[in-house]
Structures are given as C-alpha cells and as structure tokens.
Amino acid sequence: MRNKIFISYSRQDQDWLDRFRTMSKPLINSQYLEVWSDKNIDAGQQWREQIKTALASAKVAVFLVSPDSLASRFIMEDELTPMLEAEARGENIAITWFQLRHCLYKETPLEPYQRLYPKPLNGLSDAEIDQALAEICQSIQKLAKTSSPKTTPSNPSKSSLAEHYRAYHERCIQQWRHPRYQLDQRFVHLTLLIDQTEDTQGIRWLPHQQTFSALSEILDEVPDQPLVLLGQPGAGKSTLLRHFELDTAQHALASAAPENAPLSFFVPLSAYKADAKGQWPSPLEWLSTRWAKLNPALPPLENLLKQQRLILLLDALNEVPLAHRESITRWRDFIQQLADDYPGNRVIFSCRSLDYSASLSSKDLPVPQVRIEPLDDEQVQAFLHSYCEEHADALWTNLRGTKQLDLLRLPFFLKLLTDQAHSGAIPEGRAALFGGFVRRALRREIDQHQPLFQAGKLLSERDIERLSHTTDWKPGHALPSGGMLCNKLSALAFAMQDRYGPKATSAEDAENPQVRLDYDEALALLSGNQAIEQAKQILKAGEALNLLDEDPSDNTVGYTHQLLQEFFAARQLATKPEPARVQRSWRISEVTPSLSDTLATLAASDTLSPLPSSGWEETTVLAAAMSADQDQFVRELMGHHLVLAGRCAVQPDVNLSGALLEDLRQALLARSGNPEADLRERIDAGLALGLLGDPCFEQRSGPQGDYLMPPLVTIPGGTYRIGSEDGDDDEKPIIKVRLEVFALGQFPVTNA
Structure with a gap:
C-alpha cells in the first residue's frame, strides 16, 4: 500500500532537509501518512533495501532539487527512475519537487512535473523560507489525499525504451558537467604507443608519428582495439574518460535516434570486489551486475554488447584490489572474451604507468597505450594567460628554471596554482598548493555564511578570523588547527590508507589506490568516543569543500582525488613520522623475488620493474615537506629507504642542512657501487644521486656556460x-x- 511521503535529497543539503522535516511534522498527525527519508533508517539496517521498500510504498515523492542532487547518480537512477516507472505503470503516485538552489533542472526528467514553489529557497529571507515551506507542506498534504497530480509530463511516452535511453544520456551530461570535471581541450596532448610485441629486440612501445588532442581521434586511428590511457596522478586520466562519456551522450542526444546511438559506461575499477563469500566474479559478471543495478530500465549489458554499441570506460586499472598478476590476467581474459564473443565494442582503461598495464597487450590482441603528455614551456605559458591573465607574466618569470616547473606541467597542479595566484608568487611545492586550495575553499564557505563553517567545534573563532583576513599563511601548507575539522580529515585519510591501502608483494601491487570507505565505517573512524552527529558534520564539511565525495549508490565516501587523500594522510605522518612504513630490502640476499627470478619472467623488450615498495612513498615525500624538523625526518628515513630520502631532499619545499646533504650524497654514492646491493637498488641510488648532485662531479663555469667536470x-x-x-x-x-x-x-x- 502506498501511504508514505518519500523525501529525496543530497546529503550536501542536509540542513534544508532538517528544516523541511521540522515544518512537515504535522503531516504525520493529519492522516495515516508517514513522512520518510533515510533518517528513518536505524543503525544496522540494510540501507539500500530500506530505501527500496520506502520507494515501493511512497504515495508522494518529493525531490529537494539542487546542483548536488541532480549530480547524484543514485538520486537520478535509484530514486527518480523507479518513481517514473511506477507512474508509467499507472500506480497511484505523485511526483513533485521544489528548488533549493539554482541548477539545471530543465535538463532533467523532473522538469515537467509539479513544482511546489516558483523559485529557489536559498534566495529568500528566513521568514520567507518558513512561509514557503509551509505552503509546500500544504500542497503535499493535498496531493497525499488524492492520486497523481494534475500536472503530468508533457510527453506521455516517458516509459518507452527510447525515453529511458534519452534519460541515461541526460544523466551522463548532468553528472560530468560539474565544474570539478572541467577539461580544457587546448591543453590535452596525447601520444599513441604501438606495441611491437614482447619479443621485439629493442624498444617495444613505439610512438605514433602523429599527436592527438582527443580520445575520439585515437579510437578512429586504431579501430576495434582496446586502449589504455596512461598518466601520473594529476595528469587528467579520469577527467578525460568522463569527458568522453559527456561527449558521447551529447552526440547521442543530437542524433536522429538517441536510442540507437553508442552508449558509454564509466566504471571505477577500485569498486571491483569479491562477493560476500569471498569469491571474485568474472569482470563480465561484475560489470553486468553493476550496469543492471544502476540502469534497471535499460537492456542488460550483454544485450548491448551483442548490439555492438557499447564503450566501456574502465578507470584506474592499477587500483583493482587484487595482486597485479591476477588482476592483469582477469582483465586480459575479459578483453579477449569481448573480441571473441562480442566484437565491435570498445574498451578504454586508464592506468598510472606502462609498467603496470603493458601485460594487457599480447601478440593475439595488441593493446595500444595512450600517454598523456606533460605541458611544455609554451603550453604552460598559454595556460597561465588563459586562467590568470593578470599575473601570468609574473608567474612565468617566477617559475622558469625552477624545480616547481616540472611539477606544474600537469594541468591539475597548474589549475591549483592559477586558482590561488594573487600576486605572481609561486607556492614552494605540492604541499603548499594543496594547503592553499583547502584554505581558499574554507574561505568561500565562510564568506557564504554556511552554518557548518561558523565558529564552533569544526573551526574556531581564530581559524575564521585568519581565513577571512589573509591568504598568505606560513608555512604554505598550513591549515587551521583551532577547530577539529582539518585534523579529523587528516586522521580519516591516514586511517583509510592504513586500513585499505596496498599490501604490497611487488612494486606493481604497491600502487596507492584512492580508497573508498563504507559511509558508516567512515563515521566510526571519525567519531571514536564522540557523538556520531559530529562525525556527520565533518563528512558534510568535507563534501562542501570538494574534498570528500559520497556515492549513495554503494553507500561509500572517499576523497575526491587520490592526491588530496595523500596530502591529508601526509599531514598526520609529518607530525608522527613512521619511517618503518617504507622499509625497503635492498641487499641481494634479502630481496624477494630475486633479480634472477624477476628477469626470468620478462620478455626481451620488457623493462626491468623496480624493487617492491609499500605504497606509502608518495605520502612520505609530502610529509617530509610538512615536517617541523625536516633534517630529522630525512635522516631517520635514510636508515629505512635511502633512495626515498634522496627523493625527499630534492623537493622544492624541503630545505636540508649542508651536512645532511653531504651525508646523503656519500651514502647514495656508496650504495650505487655496493656489490652486495640488488642491481635495481644501485640503479635507483644512482638516479637519486644524479638529482641531488654527485660529489664526483664538480660544478664549473666556462665560455659556453655552466657545466659539470667529471673525475x-x-x-x-x-x-x-x-x-x-x-x-x-x-x-x-x-x-x-x-x-x-x-x-x-x-x-x-x-x-x-
């Protein structure tokens, strides 16, 4: 029996929900209706099943509409779609909505349904909001006493398959239009690497003579083959895949028959998990289940594969939570299965490094790799002029020839710089870029008088005063510490990485994944002995700052970018160094697998993989920059991972004493020539020494400029x-x- 008022909202709009629920309390007593939201779910109950049950018994569905709710795949697919289908079947249900903030509601299936208030509520005074909510509740009460509202969709065929396809494309567009996923195609340069097969004597991966600026161009160049998109963190791999899905959806809607157009399916591979019994599904089974769960109104995945119209966008191959060899075997078998049983479909993976993904390719099914190139000097200058015209020349003058320039050749970091540039000054390193980004986001929320960011437990009065009056903090990575917000976010990132980071058995397995936690588990990590509501406020604040991202479809939460997760984890590591986390065996007698065993598994053209690592290396490099005593941090690190200590020493925001630098140089020099050291350790030590400055080479100046005089x-x-x-x-x-x-x-x- 349908007797509930179901409320759909985004957790970013929690304060609006609370205000609406308070106003709607009398509805419960006015008749036999129950006002329901996910607040009704008790701890321990099956979250998804409870919502599904509530949807099935809803007489009125009320959608609280905002940019965040429209960007939520769960709301659009798991809440709105079942309501639309129920109405199309003739069930007694009223779909209605009201607007909290300005957003693109006209581009969604909600637009033709009854709107309960004519304008966004956030532009009203407190008294006007109360009046508006009272009117909204009265309208809901009237709807609850009757059947469906008189205002119905203008297009009566919304239940048709064609309309479901159209709705799918519209959701893709709505989701990836978010400013967080902005992409400037002018600064995308891709190199196609062609596999010469593993038995090649020489270079296995040869670059195509042409450069590309879009994935679609490469798909045209190498038809019918799977691809791997390569790039280090911050290069824009995930953003390129999302924009490919955005473009695919836009082209579909612009076509004469959107229901027959190609479909893309973006999937984060970090979500690939074993079932409740610990059994790993095949990739095709897992993808099919995920597709059906997210798109119940569309045909099964295998049907679409048979129609040769699917483009699978599989993000972060290196984050599959399986050992490298097993993961590669599963996904290589999958693409071979597609080629054999479902030809005509496309697969694009993304991955951090060629060392990890090269094994996907084989003689029978070559898999070209696509490398995202860093920006050159000319492109960096063009980027600065495009996004920070006022200070572009000063920024370039301060960047040219510095250590920071190589870091800023990635669009992610360069955008962080231009977003916070105000005088042409350059932050010292990555940590300062992240610190400035977070402070800027905090100031934005404070200036908008958001309740979460007023003086209290999350931020102190002094925190707010400093954030409001100055942008230049010393050191550049510093964050407010009077309240608990930033330290709690650091503790969360550290705990996530500690509990669910890589348990490395090889260098490839030590890729540091972007961890996602069950929402309730995140609350437990944050709350400790404190009130759970306080933990919820921290998560809400993290989402408002675009630091955390909640996915209601699987009830998880994580950092919006892997680099932000590492930054916050590094803040805690800097205050409590744990060099043993990156302990590396380097003697021939200690390394497992041995060099000879490793070489036995490599083809003639394969590169030598590095020594096993822990997954905490990048976090440690960031922590070195944020340590209060950088000399002590690096000196303690030398005994556990000498090469990593050398990497820390050359960071632009790490300033070590001359004595420690000399000790590092001599230690690396000795390690590079130590016959007891594994060859890979000797190579790494030599490379680190080259960046730090080999004491054997003397810096001199001559008629042609500066040079190094060898012994x-x-x-x-x-x-x-x-x-x-x-x-x-x-x-x-x-x-x-x-x-x-x-x-x-x-x-x-x-x-x-």
Missing part, C-alpha cells in the same frame, strides 16, 4: 700504436703516434 684519469705521454691489420680498410695500417700527457673521463659514456 679524470691522467694518461701519460709516450708512443702508442693505433690501427689494425684485421679491421676495416680505414683502420689500416698499424702506425705509431707520439702523444703528450692527456686526461680522460673516469666514467665512460657510450652511445650504443
């Missing part, structure tokens, strides 16, 4: 034989020459 070996003067009777003609005959004393570089440089 030289003196060759005494005398008579020497030159030539050969057995060689080529130009080597004959053998003659004697007289040479004066001369010197050669001790370390030969060859051009093989």
